[in-house]
Amino acid sequence: xxxxxxxxFLSICIFLIxxxxxxxxxxxxxxxxxxxxxxxxERHNLPIVMFTLLIKAxxxxxxxxxxxxxxxxxxxxxxxxxxxxxxxxxxxxxFIGASLYANTGSDYTTVSLSVLKKDIEKGFELLxxxxxxxxxxxxxxxxxxxxxxxxxxxxxxxxxxxxxxxxKKELYTEHPYGRLVQGSPETLKGIQRQDIVRFHSDYFVxxxxxxxxxxxxxxxxxxxxxxxxxxxxxxGDVSEKMHxxxxxxxxxxLKIDKDLTQANIIVGGPGVKRDNPxxxxxxxxxxxxxxxxxxxxxxxxxRDEMGLAYDIHSFFTPxxxxxxxxxxxxxxxxxxxxxxSEIIKEIKRIRQEKVTPAEIEDARAFLTGSFAGRIDTxxxxxxxxxxxxxxxxGMDYIDKYPLYINRVTQENIxxxxxxxxxxxxxxxxxxxxQSKADIKH
Amino acid sequence: xxxxxxxxxxxxLIIPSLSLGEIREYKLSNxxxxxMVEDHKAPLAVFQIWYRVGSxxxxxxxxxxxxxxxxxxxxxxxxxGSKALSKMVQRLGGTDNAFTTKDxxxxxxxxxxxxxxxxxxxxxxxxxxxxxEEKETLAERSVVIEERRxxxxxxxxxxxxxxVIATSFRVHPYRTPIIGWMxxxxxxxxxxxxxxxxxxxxxxxxxxxxxxxxxxxxxxKKVSEGFSSKIMPEPPRRKTNISKEPSQKGERIVYLKRxxxxxxxxxxxxTPSFPDEDAYSLEVLAGVLSGGKSSRLYKSLIYEKxxxxxxxxxxxxxxxxxxxxxxxxxxxxxxxxxxxxxxxxKEIEEIKANPPSDFEVQKAKNQIESSFIMGQDxxxxxxxxxxxxxxxxxxxxxxxxxxxxxxVTPEDLQxxxxxxxxxxxxxxxxxxxxxx
Numbered sequence: 063x064x065x066x067x068x069x070x071f072l073s074i075c076i077f078l079i080x081x082x083x084x085x086x087x088x089x090x091x092x093x094x095x096x097x098x099x100x101x102x103x104e105r106h107n108l109p110i111v112m113f114t115l116l117i118k119a120x121x122x123x124x125x126x127x128x129x130x131x132x133x134x135x136x137x138x139x140x141x142x143x144x145x146x147x148x149x150x151x152x153x154x155x156x157f158i159g160a161s162l163y164a165n166t167g168s169d170y171t172t173v174s175l176s177v178l179k180k181d182i183e184k185g186f187e188l189l190x191x192x193x194x195x196x197x198x199x200x201x202x203x204x205x206x207x208x209x210x211x212x213x214x215x216x217x218x219x220x221x222x223x224x225x226x227x228x229x230k231k232e233l234y235t236e237h238p239y240g241r242l243v244q245g246s247p248e249t250l251k252g253i254q255r256q257d258i259v260r261f262h263s264d265y266f267v268x269x270x271x272x273x274x275x276x277x278x279x280x281x282x283x284x285x286x287x288x289x290x291x292x293x294x295x296x297x298g299d300v301s302e303k304m305h306x307x308x309x310x311x312x313x314x315x316l317k318i319d320k321d322l323t324q325a326n327i328i329v330g331g332p333g334v335k336r337d338n339p340x341x342x343x344x345x346x347x348x349x350x351x352x353x354x355x356x357x358x359x360x361x362x363x364x365r366d367e368m369g370l371a372y373d374i375h376s377f378f379t380p381x382x383x384x385x386x387x388x389x390x391x392x393x394x395x396x397x398x399x400x401x402x403s404e405i406i407k408e409i410k411r412i413r414q415e416k417v418t419p420a421e422i423e424d425a426r427a428f429l430t431g432s433f434a435g436r437i438d439t440x441x442x443x444x445x446x447x448x449x450x451x452x453x454x455x456g457m458d459y460i461d462k463y464p465l466y467i468n469r470v471t472q473e474n475i476x477x478x479x480x481x482x483x484x485x486x487x488x489x490x491x492x493x494x495x496q497s498k499a500d501i502k503h
Numbered sequence: 504x505x506x507x508x509x510x511x512x513x514x515x516l517i518i519p520s521l522s523l524g525e526i527r528e529y530k531l532s533n534x535x536x537x538x539m540v541e542d543h544k545a546p547l548a549v550f551q552i553w554y555r556v557g558s559x560x561x562x563x564x565x566x567x568x569x570x571x572x573x574x575x576x577x578x579x580x581x582x583x584g585s586k587a588l589s590k591m592v593q594r595l596g597g598t599d600n601a602f603t604t605k606d607x608x609x610x611x612x613x614x615x616x617x618x619x620x621x622x623x624x625x626x627x628x629x630x631x632x633x634x635x636e637e638k639e640t641l642a643e644r645s646v647v648i649e650e651r652r653x654x655x656x657x658x659x660x661x662x663x664x665x666x667v668i669a670t671s672f673r674v675h676p677y678r679t680p681i682i683g684w685m686x687x688x689x690x691x692x693x694x695x696x697x698x699x700x701x702x703x704x705x706x707x708x709x710x711x712x713x714x715x716x717x718x719x720x721x722x723x724k725k726v727s728e729g730f731s732s733k734i735m736p737e738p739p740r741r742k743t744n745i746s747k748e749p750s751q752k753g754e755r756i757v758y759l760k761r762x763x764x765x766x767x768x769x770x771x772x773x774t775p776s777f778p779d780e781d782a783y784s785l786e787v788l789a790g791v792l793s794g795g796k797s798s799r800l801y802k803s804l805i806y807e808k809x810x811x812x813x814x815x816x817x818x819x820x821x822x823x824x825x826x827x828x829x830x831x832x833x834x835x836x837x838x839x840x841x842x843x844x845x846x847x848x849k850e851i852e853e854i855k856a857n858p859p860s861d862f863e864v865q866k867a868k869n870q871i872e873s874s875f876i877m878g879q880d881x882x883x884x885x886x887x888x889x890x891x892x893x894x895x896x897x898x899x900x901x902x903x904x905x906x907x908x909x910x911v912t913p914e915d916l917q918x919x920x921x922x923x924x925x926x927x928x929x930x931x932x933x934x935x936x937x938x939x
Contacts, residue, residue, distance in 0.1 A: 105544065107542075107544050108876065108877075108879060108880055109876065110876060110877055110880065140796075148796075148806070149797065149802070149806070152795060152796035152797040152801075153797040153866075155795065155796075155797075156794060156795035156796070156797040156798070156866055156870060157797075157862075157865075157866045157869060158869065158873070159869040159870045159871075159872060159873025159874065160873065176877060178873055178876060178877075205806070205809065208809065208835065209805070209812065209835075211836070212765070212812040212833075212835045212836055213812060215764050215765060215836050216764055216765050216812060216833060218764050219659060219660075219763050219764045219765070220658075221657060320762070321762040322657045323652045323656045323657055324649065324652045324653060324656075324657050354593065355589065355593065356577070356586040356589045356590065356593075357586075357589070357590050357593055362586075365646055366585065366586065366642070367642070368642070369641070369642035369643065369644075369645035369646050370645070370649070371646070371649055372646055372647070372649040372650035372653055373653075392649065392652070392653050393649060394649065394652065424590065424593065424594050427593075427594045427595065427596060428593045428594065428596055430596065431594075431595055431596015431597070431615065432593075432596040432597070432598065433596070434545060434546060434547055434596070434615065435547060435596070435597075435598065435613055437545075438545045438547055438881070438882070439880045439881050440880050441880070
């Protein structure tokens, strides 16, 4: 049986070797019989290996009354397995100076391992143990819930968190993107051990996962590790859920009162999915409007000329499902109205007139030129590859990216701005000392 | 952006255990030192220039000057207008920024390696030709005041840090926040900044560090051409009078009442800085107390007693003058902060009563070693590590640090805990949340 598996393994492996001229990333891709996709980049300049195991499980996959289930499940992976207690896991990881942790976001969960080459066997065996054999004991569930509730409470101290939470709730209403990854104290109470066990067995299956590996490891060494430690990982049935988004219904202004010297402001609206072909046009547009540091219009006017803020930036959060567009800024309470007016003015301007050739040229130059910096460490490459695969960007994405960006025109930007930025349907959140901010919008 | 104030320096990236690639050292006749390390894994290079000036050099009533000057250094010269420098870098696909600490101010760019000479042009111009215009100074002062609101005025934990440090130091300039006191910021004038700039920004007070995909000898030629032509109009007039902090003779306690969610306790102890012989043991002690989920503070306060949401210890030892050892914890909802504080102190007493096991000490050393090796994957980190040690006198001290860490024994940890982590030498701050 073992032998048969091995032959099958070897015969089904698909190797895609891609040479990217600019950064020479030699990506090897293969799909195992159990459905696990593996991406690998070998680098032998340092004796370290980085793993990113991406599981397609997130808040998109949990029922609204059990919000926080995916995050709780991933947080408990390292809290005890069939053969190790939580303390044994942390002792072993810490002793080899490695790090092993799980993180759940709005679209996916990652389990990340960073380990020295000399400790690779131990590190990978631990990764496989927490992935395949977590026991989710009642005691650890209670402990983890209490820590999550505590950190939610702690976050309420941060004005930016309060603003973001209110913005999402307002924009998405019942869509999962409107909830926190951590859930809420109420929904956490409703999550039982059996929910966690089921979530784990439903979603933590190889055909729902991507393993990305970079560093000082040959493909033979990786194959051997995978066979020994993930050989028994069984395929499962996974179905994707889709969710309805609310229709925009006019401008909304939310004022939240808090004892602060600065107003924390979000001005935004609906965004796009990551696979929207206009994504690249929006990247260039956003760079010009508020994404481009000191080159952006918003930074230029609100920080540089008016001195009203330390930081102002805009961004899209494109996801599996349509994300959001946001402009985020902090300014003293008394300047809040002025800053909001200026943001709206800039949003209107980019919908009314074409951006200049110089602006578009600068944006293209930065976005294409800085790409190498997005993959300049092994950890970054490992995470990047997993995302390229998850969002279906293609193994030639590094080569294609400059083409996508360089073909964006002034006209493209104007029509995208008109299509995606809607001044009539903005959601505005202001967390401030309201008596001083006196919001007029 | 002039964004980062490294108030509490990156603690983990301290110790080398594998040497970096070969470090090449050069010096110009005007005193500028240039250090380079090659790493060809990606077609990128990092350029950093370190000035030996930080909040440590500021005088009372004028705190925040180093950091405001760092902001103003992006506001242009006669040759390049405001933010032109950043825009040029971005146009090449690069990024640039700067940060200010207690002891030094650093400007840096990351660029495609075939364009890294742009940094030479930018930084040599920045060293001698900043305009520091009146109008721009006023606008940037407002920006920094907003930054202060963001980081301190509206952040109760940030505020407690400020309170505790100001209480633990009575006279040494480490007592003031790097960003400066609010009233001082409101009063800094253009002339103050100009004098400060002329005093501290000169080749003999700076170090250039370049890492990444470079050819050091060729690069040095470019640096030499760029910086040698910069003649200082007058000799720098540096004078920094630094009061020495007298030793503390009794516990100090501060309370801060703010609108907040959870109580927070922060205790600091005066400790020597590297290269004091005790620095190694203090670094390893911080690891035993707080390196990962198997560390003493996590296990005791968070896992077993379920008292705290977070608990940690850190030793900030890479400073010009003696600084602090920190322990801190945030209480879980419903827990008594006094009980949390006592639990922290109990862990310190435990070390004094019984030396930690060989296993624990080895684990802390392994973590330090591994984070150093992993950190080397970043060319920025490589340059920064060299800079941090160079600021203490010589980048070669890196090796001394490594050797020192290796020699630490469990008894050393017990000894330094007794010597420094005692009641009379500590300052404790407690954040007491208030409703609105």
